[in-house]
Amino acid sequence: MTQLAAPALNLRVGELVEVRSEEEILATLDDKGELDNLPFMPEMLRMCGQRFRVHKVAHKLCDTITGSGMRRMDRAVHLAGARCDGSAHGGCQTACSLYWKEAWLKRVEPGTPEAEAAAVGGARPSRPLLPLLEVNSRREPGPDGEERFSCQATELLRAAPVCLPLKDLGQYVMDVRSGNAGVFAVLRAFLVGVFNRYQSASKRILPRWLWIRGGSRWGWLKGRAGARTPVADLGLRPGELVRIKSKEEILKTLNDDLLNRGMGFEEEMSRYCGRTARVRARVDRCIDEKTGRMLRMKTACIILDDIVCAGVYNVSCPREFVPFWREIWLERVEETRPA
Template identity: 45%
Template sequence: MTLSAGDWVEVRSKEEILATLDANGRLEGLPFMPQMFKWCGQRFQVYKRAHKTCDTVTGYNTGEWLGRRLPNAVHLELRCDGEAYGGCQAACLIFWKEAWLSPVDPAQAAAAGRDHAAARQPSGGCTARDVWDATKSSDQAPGKGPRYACQATELPSYTQPLKWWDARQYAEDIASGNVSAGKMFRGLLYFAYVGATMARRPRLGRPARWIYDRFQSLWGGVPFPRRRGDLATDKDAPIAHLGLQPGDLVRVRPHKDILATIDKQTNNRGMGFDAEMVPYCGKVFRVRTRVEKFIDERTGYIRRMKTPAVILDGVYCQSRYSENRLFCPRGIFAWWREVWLEKVPATAIGTPPSHEAVELPRRAAG
């Protein structure tokens, strides 16, 4: 079975899924997390095929967020609620093995049934209790609190390295419906332009960015997304306390305003402003949640934010400008400092859908 974006599937029963798992609650190294049981028997549409992903574990240490290959998996539009993981608020998109799903299309169902029967063979007699026990790492350190093991922390164990030049991944992006041919062309064109100008000829950086911005402005496109901040160090970066709560409307400040709050490494007091966040500048979104604690994917321990960040509905990484992991389908939520946002009165606009951006007219100067 090879599912594509837009296919309808039904999550298999609890008993069927347990039969595919080993004694550690995993299938081919991928953990099945306890909160996923609540969706058994329900039907969902495939969001994207998860044939590749980004390395958010070892990437922190090397400074290179390389791509990883993942076989026989998809994303549904279902995110982790953190219930089994100390209340982690990162809301990661969940990976689903195809063996845990049954196609609704009768033409695919017969083949999927055979694949599922084969997947049951390596079962290690897993129980629901085993799945819950597997949320804690076997390597616990006294006095440091629970060390968790989830799909995010265990990513290197169920994926393999994927080179950016492996053209097969881009062909699969298009064939699976993850990315349109036009969007793929624009993404490759962006990297070709950057490589031919700024990467190989640094002196062309400023004029190349100027040309890029003027060209994009012809149809209201996104300005060049990779710019350094104005601050020499992020230790004195400004902080704002807007008291944002879930449901509040905010406008993302213009990119030039955000550049004044970050350093040359694009950090604001340790939190990065990524190029993938630039397309959202100037648009209005609804606050989804405040992020006060999360699991450090490198260590498995809960970390608490000194200054809380916020997550906005529908605002996630699209991997349009990300070296080595172009069009990664993982959809990681962007985290926002409140200084990068401005609160919008609810009376200033009709209630927008929670998952869409809404353009507001800019206020006149003065």
């Protein structure tokens, strides 16, 4: 299959774009349904022809597979409200923010009517992409015959092969120019990154009495529960209002690795302690990015409306993960109904 090159759009946060037709997108993909090693996934097909605002410019991302730090991504954005629903990947509930290559989008000039934009793009073909994408959404089964998946999250190391060191100042300029973050937010994220690097180095080369607060990363998390961590089952359902417990209460449920029965609590999550939010869904399965296996949780977790990893403690990463919450970290809020 011949891939067609497309000019760079140099999109910024807030710009209006339209997802190209399936036929146009197909012309950009290789035989594996990828562009620059980034898969176009079946879950994205329903968005063809639709308009979205650019939510973030995805010029970098955090490596959650090998922990190598930040990595560079070229000509890609995240669109507002465009998250993966996992429908073609075994019902995965991670709700990842989808990556869109600029070649799959076209800029919409202000005032362009919907009908005119559709006419210019032509009529939508009938699913020419679906067979190709469905085949490539699976990997070879494991030795035990277990089904394994392939998606944007599992292939990010191939799509973003170049590491982006903390000292690369160009990434911070891009954060500001693209509209991803303001100057103060970028400066704060950089300083937090420098501090965390110092903390990591100090634990390797300095005596313990010279460590700052035990060598902890910014956010100062230290589990206090010991090896056996407690559990709670609130039976929360979508739509219920909850309050995220205080950091001190949550630390009492974590072991030394900041885990509660295998589920991690991170510094970014601690920023939301004390906030109220509504339950969006109960989560009991997600794809392991390293292996492509579907992980099934013995105890369901919770995801909350409008709560995402904002990259404040992670060099302004625009990826915006949706955190998973143990029910023991939450408390139900009784709502007062008007008379």
